Amino acid sequence: xxxxxxxxxxxxxxxxxxxxxxxxxxxxxxxxxxxxxxxxxxxxxxxxxxxxxxxxxxxxxxxxxxxxxxxxxxxxxxxxxxxxxxxxxxxxxxxxxxxxxxxxxxxxxxxxxxxxxxxxxxxxxxxxxxxxxxxxxxxxxxxxxxxxxxxxxxxxxxxxxxxxxxxxxxxxxxxxxxxxxxxxxxxxxxxxxxxxxxxxxxxxxxxxxxxxxxxxxxxxxxxxxxxxxxxxxxxxxxxxxxxxxxxxxxxxxxxxxxxxxxxxxxxxxxxxxxxxxxxxxxxxxxxxxxxxxxxxxxxxxxxxxxxxxxxxxxxxxxxxxxxxxxxxxxxxxxxxxxxxxxxxxxxxxxxxxxxxxxxxxxxxxxxxxxxxxxxxxxxxxxxxxxxxxxxxxxxxxxxxxxxxxxxxxxxxxxxxxxxxxxxxxxxxx
Numbered sequence: 453x454x455x456x457x458x459x460x461x462x463x464x465x466x467x468x469x470x471x472x473x474x475x476x477x478x479x480x481x482x483x484x485x486x487x488x489x490x491x492x493x494x495x496x497x498x499x500x501x502x503x504x505x506x507x508x509x510x511x512x513x514x515x516x517x518x519x520x521x522x523x524x525x526x527x528x529x530x531x532x533x534x535x536x537x538x539x540x541x542x543x544x545x546x547x548x549x550x551x552x553x554x555x556x557x558x559x560x561x562x563x564x565x566x567x568x569x570x571x572x573x574x575x576x577x578x579x580x581x582x583x584x585x586x587x588x589x590x591x592x593x594x595x596x597x598x599x600x601x602x603x604x605x606x607x608x609x610x611x612x613x614x615x616x617x618x619x620x621x622x623x624x625x626x627x628x629x630x631x632x633x634x635x636x637x638x639x640x641x642x643x644x645x646x647x648x649x650x651x652x653x654x655x656x657x658x659x660x661x662x663x664x665x666x667x668x669x670x671x672x673x674x675x676x677x678x679x680x681x682x683x684x685x686x687x688x689x690x691x692x693x694x695x696x697x698x699x700x701x702x703x704x705x706x707x708x709x710x711x712x713x714x715x716x717x718x719x720x721x722x723x724x725x726x727x728x729x730x731x732x733x734x735x736x737x738x739x740x741x742x743x744x745x746x747x748x749x750x751x752x753x754x755x756x757x758x759x760x761x762x763x764x765x766x767x768x769x770x771x772x773x774x775x776x777x778x779x780x781x782x783x784x785x786x787x788x789x790x791x792x793x794x795x796x797x798x799x800x801x802x803x804x805x806x807x808x809x810x811x812x813x814x815x816x817x818x819x820x821x822x823x824x825x826x827x828x829x830x831x832x833x834x835x836x837x838x839x840x841x842x843x844x845x846x847x848x849x850x851x852x853x854x855x856x857x858x859x860x861x862x863x864x865x866x867x868x869x870x871x872x873x874x875x876x877x878x879x880x881x
Contacts, residue, residue: 552739675733
């Protein structure tokens, strides 16, 4: 069982929230607590009807064929992406995954179904923060700078098109991404304006951070501020979670890895909002920790591992995992990413870099480019005060703000699915 699967299972317990549901109204998404919505997503009775299965094929891309990959990693076969193709000529849409997510993560599978059902070829890309991407497709092997990440994604897209070009007929190119993938889609679109390799017809940013730095600060604090006793009490806290998971299994008599199961256990425990916030923060921390570990190893160590240490498949990773778990993305920014970029750009200040890692930095482009739209939730937990107002002002009629859903919790809701489909269909000939 992977760490991320364990975290997903942990999300299913100890998060009952009285008052988290409401009666149906104009937008009939049922969960009013944004943290619960982020975790539970869309209960089955509120989900859009989507295909049960897709004709998916996986392609492996060797972006840097001469790169040496340490034995400690198992990503030796190149960067995998998935292709779902129509049987006829059709537009192709690229989807960029959110923080730490693979091309086949649950949210990616939902989006694949949405766009395949709408008549698109669908090519799905892992996040530049996923270990596989860091190792196989990142030029710097230190993700986090949006312009560098956009260049890496663009290179992968070009290579993917070369790999599939003889097998499908493409009429146009489209682009989307959710969460971190949403803001990266904006930077990829701007890069394409210069390089003109795709000429994306339409681009949709789904629940993107407005300021990447502010959003990761919010997520870091969800963990650091909500574990009783702080991170030094992490093991005791985790033991309590596992005990309650066992109790839930015994009470219900079964375990099922599904949203319905989450829904059923949701009200069996008293409301523990700090716990729910902490578990969301922990999920983000595990993603960022994997990214930091892989970046450190690929660049010769010296941050959380010894410099040029010989780490083999038999080396105990527990000490490094504990350090990584205590290292937030904001720590990575200040202690690792910024110093590396300052060496490339002498005179660059932290404040300048923070400003560059935002939609504000390309606000003029976003205002003037009619093909780009944004879809968001008013109660998204990664947004700061004023972000929704800025999105409305910047995108105007190209902004669609839903009242509920937390962070990406409503992606499978029929009204949300219809909006995404309509947005892209308006760009077709």
